[in-house]
Amino acid sequence: MTSATAPAELDRAQARSREAGTGRSAATATSILVLPGVLWLAAFFLVPLGIMAVVSLGAVDPGGHVTLAHPGLHNYTHALDPEFLPALGRSIYYAITTTVLSLAIGYPVAYWISRYGGRRKILLLILVMLPFWTSYLIRTYAWMAILRDNGVINSLLLDVGLIDQPIPILNTDLSVILGMTYGFLPYAILPLFVSIDRLDFSLVQAARDLYASGRGAFLHVTLPLTMPGLVAAGLLTFIPALGDYVTPDVLGGAQTTTIANLIQVIFTTGRDWPYGSALGFLLMGVTIVGTLIALRSLRREVIGASA
Amino acid sequence: MTERNLPGMSFNEALEEKLTQANWSRREFLGRVAAFGAAAALTQLLVACGQGTASPSAAPTTQATPLGSTTAAATATPAPTPVPTPEKELFVYNWDQYIGEETVKKFQDKYGIKVTYDNFADEAAQIGKINSDKKGGGYDVHYPASTWVASFVTDGLIRPIDHSLIPNFKNLSAAWQNPAYDPGNAYSVPNYWWTTGYAWDPRDVPGSPTSWNELWNPARKGQMSMLDDIRECFAVGAFLLGFSPNTKDLGELDKILQKLEVQKPLLRKYTATAQIDDMIDEVVQMAHCWSGDWVQMTYTKPRMKYVIPSEGSIKGNDVMVISSGAPHPIAAHLWIDFNLDADISAENTNYIGYMGPNEAALPKIEDYIKGDKRLNPPQSVLDELIELEYLAPADLSNYTDRWNALRA
Amino acid sequence: MSGRPSRWLTALTIATYVILFAPIVVLIVFSFNSARRGFTWAGFTLDWYPKLFNNADMLGALRVTLEVAAIAVVGATILGSLLGLGLARLRFRGSGAAQTLLLLPIMTPEIIMGISLLVFFSQLFGLNGSIGQIAIAHIMFCISYVAITVRARAVSLDPRLEEAARDLGASAVGAFRHVTLPLLAPAVAAGAMLAFALSFDDLVVTSFNTGVGATTLPVQIYSAIRFGVTPQINAISTIIVAVVSIALLVAWRLGAFRTAARAVVADPEVA
Numbered sequence: 003m004t005s006a007t008a009p010a011e012l013d014r015a016q017a018r019s020r021e022a023g024t025g026r027s028a029a030t031a032t033s034i035l036v037l038p039g040v041l042w043l044a045a046f047f048l049v050p051l052g053i054m055a056v057v058s059l060g061a062v063d064p065g066g067h068v069t070l071a072h073p074g075l076h077n078y079t080h081a082l083d084p085e086f087l088p089a090l091g092r093s094i095y096y097a098i099t100t101t102v103l104s105l106a107i108g109y110p111v112a113y114w115i116s117r118y119g120g121r122r123k124i125l126l127l128i129l130v131m132l133p134f135w136t137s138y139l140i141r142t143y144a145w146m147a148i149l150r151d152n153g154v155i156n157s158l159l160l161d162v163g164l165i166d167q168p169i170p171i172l173n174t175d176l177s178v179i180l181g182m183t184y185g186f187l188p189y190a191i192l193p194l195f196v197s198i199d200r201l202d203f204s205l206v207q208a209a210r211d212l213y214a215s216g217r218g219a220f221l222h223v224t225l226p227l228t229m230p231g232l233v234a235a236g237l238l239t240f241i242p243a244l245g246d247y248v249t250p251d252v253l254g255g256a257q258t259t260t261i262a263n264l265i266q267v268i269f270t271t272g273r274d275w276p277y278g279s280a281l282g283f284l285l286m287g288v289t290i291v292g293t294l295i296a297l298r299s300l301r302r303e304v305i306g307a308s309a
Numbered sequence: 310m311t312e313r314n315l316p317g318m319s320f321n322e323a324l325e326e327k328l329t330q331a332n333w334s335r336r337e338f339l340g341r342v343a344a345f346g347a348a349a350a351l352t353q354l355l356v357a358c359g360q361g362t363a364s365p366s367a368a369p370t371t372q373a374t375p376l377g378s379t380t381a382a383a384t385a386t387p388a389p390t391p392v393p394t395p396e397k398e399l400f401v402y403n404w405d406q407y408i409g410e411e412t413v414k415k416f417q418d419k420y421g422i423k424v425t426y427d428n429f430a431d432e433a434a435q436i437g438k439i440n441s442d443k444k445g446g447g448y449d450v451h452y453p454a455s456t457w458v459a460s461f462v463t464d465g466l467i468r469p470i471d472h473s474l475i476p477n478f479k480n481l482s483a484a485w486q487n488p489a490y491d492p493g494n495a496y497s498v499p500n501y502w503w504t505t506g507y508a509w510d511p512r513d514v515p516g517s518p519t520s521w522n523e524l525w526n527p528a529r530k531g532q533m534s535m536l537d538d539i540r541e542c543f544a545v546g547a548f549l550l551g552f553s554p555n556t557k558d559l560g561e562l563d564k565i566l567q568k569l570e571v572q573k574p575l576l577r578k579y580t581a582t583a584q585i586d587d588m589i590d591e592v593v594q595m596a597h598c599w600s601g602d603w604v605q606m607t608y609t610k611p612r613m614k615y616v617i618p619s620e621g622s623i624k625g626n627d628v629m630v631i632s633s634g635a636p637h638p639i640a641a642h643l644w645i646d647f648n649l650d651a652d653i654s655a656e657n658t659n660y661i662g663y664m665g666p667n668e669a670a671l672p673k674i675e676d677y678i679k680g681d682k683r684l685n686p687p688q689s690v691l692d693e694l695i696e697l698e699y700l701a702p703a704d705l706s707n708y709t710d711r712w713n714a715l716r717a
Numbered sequence: 718m719s720g721r722p723s724r725w726l727t728a729l730t731i732a733t734y735v736i737l738f739a740p741i742v743v744l745i746v747f748s749f750n751s752a753r754r755g756f757t758w759a760g761f762t763l764d765w766y767p768k769l770f771n772n773a774d775m776l777g778a779l780r781v782t783l784e785v786a787a788i789a790v791v792g793a794t795i796l797g798s799l800l801g802l803g804l805a806r807l808r809f810r811g812s813g814a815a816q817t818l819l820l821l822p823i824m825t826p827e828i829i830m831g832i833s834l835l836v837f838f839s840q841l842f843g844l845n846g847s848i849g850q851i852a853i854a855h856i857m858f859c860i861s862y863v864a865i866t867v868r869a870r871a872v873s874l875d876p877r878l879e880e881a882a883r884d885l886g887a888s889a890v891g892a893f894r895h896v897t898l899p900l901l902a903p904a905v906a907a908g909a910m911l912a913f914a915l916s917f918d919d920l921v922v923t924s925f926n927t928g929v930g931a932t933t934l935p936v937q938i939y940s941a942i943r944f945g946v947t948p949q950i951n952a953i954s955t956i957i958v959a960v961v962s963i964a965l966l967v968a969w970r971l972g973a974f975r976t977a978a979r980a981v982v983a984d985p986e987v988a
Binding site: 039064085256257264271 | 460538576710717
């Protein structure tokens, strides 16, 4: 098959395959493929979540227990407090920055591994994951040892004479973003690799011949064809980053509070499950809406690349 | 109401009889009692109601049926005559390392009971576990803060303690026997107590600070930390403004919030776990912390100092309780008795740096702990310290809202 | 082959690996720190390693963590891969809802997910936590990661390959086994690796599902904060890294990666 006609034919074949997926055998296929996972999620995620949704309509009685005596949306109206906006804004800022950085770093690395890794591709991928098979806490403590005023970075810069005073990196926005990007990098690299690895590099070569510039080839061929990977990596980075409270807590400071941290406090020392649940559901609502909007606009811009 | 063959319950049986006579349902009764709000009366009556609401399911057949009397006997021997046969296992749920290094092993060697000693990371997990099945989450012994005892009793989460099985109870100093939150120690035995204050590094902080105001000093911007705990932070503000740390007054809470808002830009972080390492690693010069945290700091950096500020501070203690669903109640009693032993209690204190209420253990406690006025303040100082009382959810939510406004 | 990489691309890749391993190097170095806690160097000692081997709690927690991770990886990889492939391939009523369902666990704040499971298991089933309960929870939140990763690969699969196999006489299952699965293998492997990392390090959700004698390493480590993150924790992390590295080295020497890479590289479309 020639490179020029392959994409168009591929699209038609995929559309045909999807159309065919409506008959009897397709129904069986659907059941085998989709049902087990969906049922598991329904049983062990939706049902428990439903319980919390019910809890979010309740209140706490004087004894400290959740009571559904007067269910209502009072927790939601309570949670729609403008006081939360700075923390929410900060969370969104951290999540977006982390995602952009993770994709910006992850894409080239995934590309390198896929294109030039050769025999050692799998090994290189495992090496990406290896640091994350240790304890999160101790990794974060190690980061503190690196970033603090008397830590590795500052000591080095001071010794070399590049600075006179230590640069305050730890317990700032910067350390939070660095820590979060570090933590989410593998969740970006792996899905990106998976998608880039599918890329037919002869297509890229042909595009270079046509565009006579690496940038054009990248923008018009590589990027669109690896869009599914980018979307997956983006989702797996942005969404959890929005809910991450541990990293901002440990690497952050008094001024870097996130909405996830506040939700945490409401559940623990605040002892208010209904209120905490309501705030959590509001956060989820914001995330779902934002994600769906982003996905839909992405789909419109890059036709047919993401299913 | 369930029939339970428990010793020495004549007072409660009589009370229950009275309730039936007065034709009051338990709920009605609780409602009226809550209206009174008198602490002593409340806990007394809650204990009584706890008897009736205790869950009847999974009550083990090996009940505590002592042959001796229930009063703290005058006998000198630590082992009661004859002890009912303990079970082969014991499940304990406690903070990590909140016990002497050899304690578990010594208990296992002495009684031949296999101990499963599990830890949790924070109070939320602990309380969640105790509440999860309404009878202790499968564990025998828990170590909650004392402020939880009353509600645990109401909810039937813990069972009464058979004092005939814990003769070492007499080792406790009189001040700790019969506390307000649990009269007669019917349900709990005090474990360790602590104070709240702040630690500082004498290399950076000159002189001897004694006031909470030092944590508001702009010269120390970015070098201080406060506890990530709503009640503890608000307590500091309250002390500085002359209010009670248990205040429910909205006006006072607003003033405390203002005070804390002035402080926030000067702080490096709010944390309940990193203060020890931050001081050791010299990330901060001054840290709002608990007395035990300071002891841990000194193990690595002996120069660190601690103060209980003059405006007032908090004291607290935790307790040992037995789950109402405890699978091994006799072993649980033996565990408590073992930890009340003078030698073992001293070993625990010496290892973890927290003082206990155990008077008999005093001679064996290391001087650097018991001689230190900050870890072991004289009674006059202790009497000044205030305990954080349980706040009803409606009141607590006023704190929470202001905390969120502060932190966001 | 495919030409030589540009210098800055290689430099960036190397720099990324350096950054990925920087904290690991630090934690390994500090596993020999003679101070009881803190990352302030106080002197060299090997004591923490023998202490670790005597620490039944820590080792027990490691064993539980590995058991849970093994179950979770197998379960999540199977369920997630099938789900990802199905969502990419098939169009059925409710596929949109299924896709949203996939995203929901990732969006849920962990404390809500943890507490919801606590209530679910204890109130509805009277369960008090166990390895099985933790594993069920882990499979649940790992499915999304595996499914999304596999789907990203599956959407660009050419169904004509499978059609061709069917035309040549293969059964549906056969075509799946010999055509689709090998093409999906890298995505499945990537999903499995993600799932393992997620399960191994999970704290919040797990802490609400632990039970008597069923505590995982992250919970155990976090519970140690109050009294000291002693270098024992560095030691156990060092040992994990060492064991995995040695296993990788052995596998590499045995040529495991060469065969796997061939499956990835030998793409019928490129050939």
